[in-house]
Amino acid sequence: MKQLLLALALLAVAKAYSQEVILEKAIPKDFEVNQIFQINDNRSEDVVLFFHGNDSIKSYLFQDDLSLKDSTTLTSLPPRYRSFIGSQFTDDSRCQLFFSTERRPFPEQPNLTNGFSSKPKFGLIIFSFLSKENTVKELELSLTKEMYLESFSSENGFIIMTIKKKSDILNFYCFDNSGKYEKVTVDCEDLTFRDWDSSKTALYDLLAIKQVAAPDIKQLTFIDTKVPYSIKSTSSLSKLYKEGNKLTFMFDVNKDYTQVLTIDIQTWEKKLSGLLKPKVESNAVGYSRKSNSFLYNGYFFGLTHLANQIKLEIKDYTTRRLVQSYLIKNNSPIEIKDSPIIIMDGPYVDYREVEKTSQFFRKLKDYNIGISVRKYKNLGYQLNIGGSIPEGQVRIPLSSSLPASNYNINPYDFGASNFAFTQTVGGRMTFIKCLFDSNFDNISGQTIESPFEKIRYYMDGKKRIASKFVLPYKNYLLLSTLTKQNHYSLIKFIK
Template sequence: MKKFLCLLLFVQSSFLFSQQLEKVLPLNFKNTNDLFQVVEEDKKQVLLFFRDKNRVLTVKFNDKFEVLDSISSTRPPKNYDDIIGYSITNNKYYSYWSTPNNKEITTQCFDFDTKKVSLKTFNLDFEKEKPVKTITVNSIFYLITVVKSTSILNFYVFDDGNLTKKTVDLSTNRFLSYDTKTCTLWSLLNSDTGLDGSLSIQNISNDTPPSLTFSANKRKVYTNGNKLFFTFDNNKNFTQTVTINLNDFSAISKGYNQPYLLSVNYVEDESNSFYVNGKLIQMKLNENRLALSVKDMEGNELKTYEILKDKEVTFKNSDIIQENGSINKTRILDKSNQLLRKIYFEYPSMSCYYFNDIVYLTIGSVSLEKNGNGAMYGAMFGLAGVLIATAITSNYSIANLNSYKNRKVVYINCLFDKEFNHVDGEVNKLAFDKLRALSENKDDLISQSVFKFNSKLYFGGYDKQEKSYKFFSFTD
């Protein structure tokens, strides 16, 4: 009987997962170890870039995942070990490969009109500057560096196979360190906050709901049209921001006070922020209280909420949930003081997502990642000023998907309308939550991808036994 029930559960589970199977693509690609994708909503197509130690294969799909075209080529020399980004010009698709020290960038261009592949190398002089971010905005690739001991940013702009350099000088702007002393932007970026290493900025994308792990970082950058919006929460009393217009590389800096919190003797407050749809959400907390504030870009406070240790949270729409390294390993906490204590003693975080005019806000914290021996590790193992492949959008989504693994995560889910008035009701399971649950049962799939396309969220992976690439779709 037990065996029958187990078999029945397995069949039901397999049936549920199989209903999400969107496409199976036969693909015999040996030693596939990495990929990234480019989504073009305006053209209703997706490109997948597969790579192994010898070659790169690009496959173009339409919105029904029918193969439109493909190009295969040898990969750049082995000293170019990572793809750090991409750009697009008409029917030309550029991938950017970097050497470990980031001083050489090779662009590999796949021209789908001529079916030719070309390489072009750029030598960069980084003697007095360090890279802090790579990002693609509106099909143009940017490599951003900061000049040592200054408040000067350099933007290396890669567009249509050409490189131009733009400089943003923020020397006249005032930046504050964690102890409220005037400092340079370099000092702000070079500080180690424990979770995020020095000379790193976490980009926040709308492709998938950002994880609490990503949004726990004190230095974040958001894309807003053709602008980059940087937030810095190194100082617990202010959120410092810099907006850079990529059309003319003009910059505006502004500071936003964190919400007021009654101080407790010998207790240091914690804080963080999250930007979404033209609003800045800030939180400040200690063991006894959490203050939440929603502001517009002029600094006007629109809404405030609070959590007290001895009172029920009035604006939560879920239990207090604790994940222990997996979405399948959860426990429910009973009291607000447990929530406050766990947020305060780990890395406080918020994540926000809009769907059908409803704001999904998650408030919580994450621990450092735990290795197999039970040891915790974080930014101390990062390499300052060295770009990694998670800078590209596709790997961003995979890293976002896997970011809760081997961490303890505590959170509540909350619902608000567009004006941030609390909305009653249960939190519907989002597509990303369904995707997380499926992905933990698909460890056999390698070269995974996650992307939003045509109003659906897709999870893909290569099945080595069946020699095929599988796509699963999810909807909110």
């Protein structure tokens, strides 16, 4: 019966999401590929594919119909710059690629601990397909007392964002078309940030995970709302959303309310506000209160779990008006779920489906809770509600007043879609899928799978894959794969 259900599921996937291999290429075996990555030129919808070797980078330009347009070989940065963190296209048709120092230890990098650099360095490659010339720069950014948080493109150019350690000071390094940067400091010391028990804390402590005998690492997850995220990603207690020139940080460390810090990266104005979390009361002992939130399409989705109850509240983010509220109780049917309870016990492991609400609550007792939201056809929204213990978890309190939790670690992300894919296929998660109309009334229907889950089905059994990368493009996804024998494939997944 289980095999039959799996076969039916795979058949449904094949019908809903066909794939097409649009490029296959044999890379010379003497060219050792360390990583592959792709970028979009949003102005022309061209796609650029990169094979990063030890001393050079082979790059290929595809036009909007994904036919090969041009290619060139770039001189690469020194070997320690192995983490691609972003790119931007300049007005004169040049492309800038930004890298940070490698995450695994090198002899010349003694400060790398547990795979993360306490003093990251940054490098830049500027090139043009027209001139076939490229420039390599090691950037003189001294971050000895700063923690790297995130990087992104904006109207101001490419921005590297950091925070000064043990402080409320954010720094933004804004790069122009020539690769020169201007440092902008946003001092938040006049704002008051709160810990679990509402005691005053530094902004740094909301963004960093403290480690014993090792450098602190960030706990900020960048959310691109055009990308469907798994519970493993959204169980992070600190999230960053970017819409136009507005950055929105949401912190769920405090037990009573979500702290919201907004920064306009055009005017550099800042504002701190809060949204009350759903209230759940219980006399049960041995349980800690857990909460999280998600921001999507102008709505705030708040979730609180305590003992045998989970409460979901949906509010208008601008007015703070309560739109809908739902309560889930243990040992009672979950009225709002439109799927079985899904239990994923590890990366690339077949998931289990159960129906007993008690099994859902039993799993969540030891998990971080989270919620993710996406559009559901043209009818409304699909919410995934559940919890996760991420792979490589760190189990440590932010302070003596905050209960120990499992934090999602993703310090150097290159591409929201690629990160969301890696988070979908790995980790231990438990969740339900719930469908709502545009007024957030629960509706019945066939839930939709994440496109990354569909790629996961395609990848099952392909053990020779050495490297992969996922990129959104128009109304489909591009999957790049490279085998251990240096055979490259570009697969287009059409919805």
